[in-house]
Amino acid sequence: MLEIKNLMVFFENSLAINDLSLEVHKGEIVGVLGSNSAGKTTLMNTISGLMIDIKRKEDRRGGERITVLGEVRFEGEDITNMEPGKRVKKGIVLSRERHPIFPDSSVEENLKIAAYLRRDADVKKTYEFVYTVFFRLKDLRKRKAGFCSGGEQQMLAIGMALMTKPRLFLMDEPLLGLSPILQRDLTRAIKQIRGEGVTILVSEQFARPLLPIIDRGYVIENGIPVLSGTGQELINNPEVKAAYFGV
């Protein structure tokens, strides 16, 4: 479904992603694991096309010169330089890190804004699906998103991404800053979303809760892919254990 070949991203003279290649097949949950500033967010922004918007804004402000090289293909089609808006229409949707929501609108209105692209009738069905996966959002409907807690905002952010009926769902550090209980709820929700036939690429620092549920995983360190393998292989690989579990 998604192939990335020798992707290189430069921020001015420093290298954010160095010759990274990975693929994601239909219906899989693939993990991208790495400590902070390992290039995970840059990778996610590049796949979702947000990097094009960031690059345009930086050029305008005369800030850092961002160069993106390499190839990103989605279902065979080269989307490396495709605008973010078009990629969302194709089904590539990103839920960014630090639970990005619209603070001034109510929870329900956030979902309505997220359904911007949906002109088809069964939008109602998607609302119901979001409220079933995240039942707590149902009774928070009228509250302003800005006043919800971190965990609730994270659920809302993923719910908003679901409104666009993604085929490839990119999640950037969904578990960041959540308490252990919420991390467990969220991993259960990710499995439930995959059940609906959505392919998921999730990037995360906390490998422990994710490893049991991912089919395959890549470990990256400072933008360079260090290790890859199935979920089970990674769990009992001593190197991964030491680096991420802090055991």
Add this chain to the structure above:
Amino acid sequence: MIGSVIVYGLVSSAVLALTAMGFSLTFGISGVANFAYGAFYILSGFLVWMLLNYLKFPFVLAIVVTIGVVGVLGFVTYWTILLRVRGVALSEVIATFALGVGILELFRWLGFVTYEFTIPTFVKGMVVIAGVPLDYQRLFIIGIASALVLFLYFFTHYTRIGLAMRGIAQNERTAISLGIESDITAALSLALGSAMASVAAIVILPLGIISINTGYEVLLIAVAVGIVGGLESVPGILVASLILGYAQVITGTYFKSEWMAVVYLAAIVLVLAIKPSGLFGKFKELEERV
């Protein structure tokens, strides 16, 4: 005496609300600075006048063409000027403010300063309400103002484009990642805001002559109403217009009328010093929470 204060207070509030609405839609609700708003307002007035006198357009056609042209001008302004400075708030303000000053001073240089520049009123004659004479034009203004306030509220809460506008104001990157074209939405909000400015001009300018300095004053009013009411809330516009409208009429009848302009400026300074996000504004409150 009291009757006329109440009625004329309502009229001036309607005038303020109508004037401020286009600006609030672009700057408050969608977060795109349009400080050339006053210039678009005066430009619409002169455009209608030119179409009527030079090209002998029928009145209704002149109005529709003007609203269309000014709307398109707003759209074009975004793509030519604002697109390259989007995100840097101060550059947006300076660029659009410079555009506004440029347009107004160009008209002054072209000689649009004499007394014969005025637009005819829609309907002549007047009616007496509770002993207070009120011409139809002012009644018409109240009608239009309330209609537009309702339209603005529904537009921004129930239509796709209106919601998208509020989306890009609150968190542009998230809106983009949900498929909202941030540039097109911002351009549409600028177009709609400018069209509203021309509607306000066409309805209000017939009450007097079209003078260049009103351009700066309109921007002042729009900013005052926006700040007092809270830039991003439609009820805020309504309440702020009522407060400033009645304050204006009261100072007009009981004190010297030149003090009116001082009232707006004093209101701005007062509200900003006490509650910078305005009466209904929310940004400040949430900002503290983070």
Add this chain to the structure above:
Amino acid sequence: MAMRYRKERLDRGIKVRCDDVFALSSYREALYLALPRLLPVAILLIFPLLKGVVGLYYEKALVITCAISLLALSWDLMASVGLLSLGQALFFGAGAYIAGYLNYAFKLSPVVTIPLGTLGGALFCTFLLLPVLRLRGVYFAIITLTLPLLLSRFIDTTKILGGGEGISGLSPLPNIWFELYVAIVAMLVCLFGFRRLINADYGLVLQGIRDNDRAVMGGAINIYRFKAQAVFIAGLAGSFAGAFMTHYYQFVGMPAFAMDYSILPLTAAVLGGPGTFAGATIGAFILVPLSEALRGFGTLRVVFYSAILIVCVVGLPEGIFHYMRRKYHQFERIREID
């Protein structure tokens, strides 16, 4: 695999060795650094001596340029603490009216009224802006946009200080040399004084307040006191320009608060490059002579400023000075990807 190229920015010569502390090791390097600073100052000081050759017209342009660049410097100092103002005319007008009134009412000579006007203007403006210092970004800009209008409207309605017509017949400046050299020296003092201020620790705190005022507040520093001080210092430069020009024109009135004195310094600072005081001066020295040449066109000049302002803000947001300095210190090389 096709060779892929990438434009790369590399520092040139001396900049490579050390980021901000310049260690001079040879005359060539000393010249490399001193040239962009001393040359313009030398030209500036010699210029008035050419009076005979050049004629009175350019004297007038030079004095006005110095006044505008003083206003641009005051805008730049306020910008470096995060206070972006659209109304430098406030400082100019305050200085002008105070100096003008003192001269008119008490017959004090310009040598006394200019310093008093400067100090009084700066204090008055700082006091007026105090309640609004808490605001950030666009709100502060909106207030500074409206204050000059408020003051001129207030003077017009209450008829004090000569009301709409203003006060004329003020005593002129002693002589031509006084006019020229005081203006130039004041401008240079402000230029290099502000640069030294910004590079010192005090300037670090000001820039800290601009970038991240919460962090500075967390560092036990009263950011409002620093903001007020910055406004006061900027006010000194702005009010001096006003007081000086009042005696130059021998008249003070509504035009002292005119939009020109807000738009022009802003355009000069944005054209030259915000954040570097030299940029503001360069902007003034480009803009004002140009606008003097257009004197014949009346208000078309303002349309001309607005056009330049739009082009600068949209075209070259970082301003000429940054662009020139970047080109001067760095060169670009096509680098092949390994």
Add this chain to the structure above:
Amino acid sequence: MEERSILEVENLTKWFGGVAAILQVSFSLQKGELLGVVGPNGSGKTTLVNLLTGFVKPSSGKVMYQGRDITGQRPYKIAALGMARTFQMTKPFYQLSAFKNLIIPLYSSRVKRLRGGNYGNRDDVAIDLLEDVGFERDSFVPYKVASSLPHGYLKRLELARCLALRPDLLILDELFSGMSMSEVAGTLPVIERLNEEGLSIIMVEHRLKELFRVAHRVMVLNFGAKVVDGSPREVMDSEAVKTAYLGSEAED
């Protein structure tokens, strides 16, 4: 009688539009004590820190610091009294180099008063502070621009910025989140040393293993209210805490 407790908080409350971020929280902190503050996400930990340090005005309740009522005071006044805090989302000065980031707090009147006017070259003092938090003196870190430093380094820079004020009470808001394992292991002894030198510390943290190793007392918040306040041992065993927050942690 020498004031034993450095901080007294009496039923502090803060409402955000109908939602109680902090509800009737009361506690006191003895001089030289290290109090851990723990709780599920959104339990109001950061709001509590903002309330104590004046960044947010409380709806009701009182905060006494060293016997002085500082409720609702301006943040810089409270910081000037010696209560320094780090920010959960780090707030460095991106354009300035690391050691220059420290010169700004060193410029405050408090530091001038404490260290006396002439305390030598401020740059050296800044580099000493960086050394305290584990950046070697001659490494390139002090001279690198803050924007190019990785997230973990910025957190330690925040700590150094607080130490520049020579605080009597240090409040750490999730210092370890975003730090790598080795960095946490490097920073923990620094905090222990500071605490032994008599510095009272309030630590808001998600990383419980490290926190329980240094905390004398732990307070657990849930939905803005204080659930438990006791020794780390008591907190680990108490049922109420387990269900609210530690549920899954204890199982695996």
